[in-house]
Amino acid sequence: MPKLASTVVVGTVLFLPIVFGSLVKASTVPKVSNLSVTGPNGTQPAGTNLTFVAHASGNGGLPEYQFWEENANGQWHVVQNYSTKNSFTINSVGAGSYPITVYALDANQIASGQWSQALFQTFIVNVDASVSASVPSSAHGLPIGQPLTIQASSTHLIQPVYQFWIENPKGTWSSSGNYSPSSMFAFIPTQTGTYHYVVYAKDPIAPNTARFSLAYEGSLTTVPYQTYLESLSGQPYYNTGIAINQTSFGNTLTIAGTSYQHGLSYNAGTVNGPATANFLLNRNYSTFSAL
Numbered sequence: 001m002p003k004l005a006s007t008v009v010v011g012t013v014l015f016l017p018i019v020f021g022s023l024v025k026a027s028t029v030p031k032v033s034n035l036s037v038t039g040p041n042g043t044q045p046a047g048t049n050l051t052f053v054a055h056a057s058g059n060g061g062l063p064e065y066q067f068w069e070e071n072a073n074g075q076w077h078v079v080q081n082y083s084t085k086n087s088f089t090i091n092s093v094g095a096g097s098y099p100i101t102v103y104a105l106d107a108n109q110i111a112s113g114q115w116s117q118a119l120f121q122t123f124i125v126n127v128d129a130s131v132s133a134s135v136p137s138s139a140h141g142l143p144i145g146q147p148l149t150i151q152a153s154s155t156h157l158i159q160p161v162y163q164f165w166i167e168n169p170k171g172t173w174s175s176s177g178n179y180s181p182s183s184m185f186a187f188i189p190t191q192t193g194t195y196h197y198v199v200y201a202k203d204p205i206a207p208n209t210a211r212f213s214l215a216y217e218g219s220l221t222t223v224p225y226q227t228y229l230e231s232l233s234g235q236p237y238y239n240t241g242i243a244i245n246q247t248s249f250g251n252t253l254t255i256a257g258t259s260y261q262h263g264l265s266y267n268a269g270t271v272n273g274p275a276t277a278n279f280l281l282n283r284n285y286s287t288f289s290a291l
Contacts, residue, residue, distance in 0.1 A: 030061030035104045035119035042212070043126050050090040050125055054102050061106035070099040070205065074159045082110055095128035097158045097203050124206045129156040131201035131214040139220045142189065149186040154201040154214065163200045163213075169193025169222075179208055189222045 039052035056063040067080040067088040080088045082105065090098065101122045109117055131154040139148050154160045164176035164185040169192065176185045179202065189195060197220075202213040 030059045030106045030108055031114075031117060032056040032061070032063045032104045032106050032109070032119055033059060035102075035121060037102045037121040037123075039100070039123050040125055041123050043129070044093070046095055046128050047092050048127070050093055050098060050100070051087060052089075052100055052102060052123065053087045054104060054121075055086060056104040056119065058106055061108050063104055064107050064110060066103040066105075068101045068103070070097075070158060070203075072096060072158060074204075076101075093125070093127050095156045097129060097156060098125040098127065099123070099158070099203060099205050100125070122205070124203060124212055126203075126214065127156065129214055130154065131157075131160075131162075131199060131216045133197070133199040133216045133218055135218065135220055142220065142222050144189050144192055144222045144224065147186055147188050148220070149184055150197055150199065150218075152183045152185075152199045152201065152216070154183075157201060157214075158203045158205075160201045161204050165198045165200075167196040169195065179204075192222050192224050194219055194221050 033056065035054065035056040037052055037054045040048065040050050044050070052067065054065045056065075062084065064082045064084055065086050066078065066082045068076050069079045070076050099122065101120055103118045103120045105114070105118045131152060133150055133152040135148060135150055142148060150164060152162050152164070159181070161179040161181055162183055163179045165173055166175075166187060167173045197218050199216045200213040206212040
């Protein structure tokens with residue numbers, strides 16, 4: 001899946017170490033600008049070397065760079081502290097996620113503790129990461145009006161978050177809302193036909209866009225309310241080919257179908273209503289499809 005190019009964002013720096021030095025008025029300290037970092041982004045194959053190279057303008061000062069990495073437990077740590085060295089490499093990466101953030105400050109800004117002035121750029125690298133989703137086998141041919149749960153799972157993401165999108169048979173899309181740690185989404189189909197669903201999974205730090213997320217697509221088909229037969233043991237027998245016709249109680253009840261056994265006692269009803277009659281069938285398997 002295509003990935004967004006990394007974006008330079010200027011904001012408050014949360015992870016910078018405290019360095020003590022003489023205080024200098026901010027107006028007299030040269031500031032870095034125009035930070036540009038090159039490096040891999042998005043999905044990468046295992047065994048790749050990840051190299052990030054930063055460049056910034058010193059505006060009369062000397063730019064220094066700091067590199068941070070988020071580990072598999074979601075904790076950030078410095079992998080290369082502030083220095084004039086402007087590159088960092090992770091050799092032969094294995095499966096997992098590699099969020100990398102590069103900061104830039106002028107040496108005088110560091111000495112005067114102007115951490116909030118740092119420029120930074122973040123990369124999200126996913127190696128052999130994936131997302132999948134499943135629905136119960138009964139979801140294929142599920143009667144409308146019945147609740148349905150989509151279960152998602154992912155591999156090699158850091159504390160993954162998920163978002164679900166559903167397209168109904170009329171082509172209208174709806175979502176589960178913002179990305180969430182919940183890997184399950186339940187909804188009730190209200191239309192007959194084919195529903196398509198897309199499950200997105202990403203690292204929490206990744207932008208809330210499809211381009212920085214892994215995706216899984218699936219579909220299921222719903223049918224009208226089905227008539228059913230229920231044995232005395234409580235086992236329902238669903239069959240869209242079964243027709244039960246009864247105009248009112250006391251009238252003749254006609255059953256026609258091909259996938260049930262005559263000779264057992266059943267309750268008849270519909271999945272969206274109570275049983276309509278109790279009756280005893282008195283014909284075993286045969287070529288006759290009506291009683």
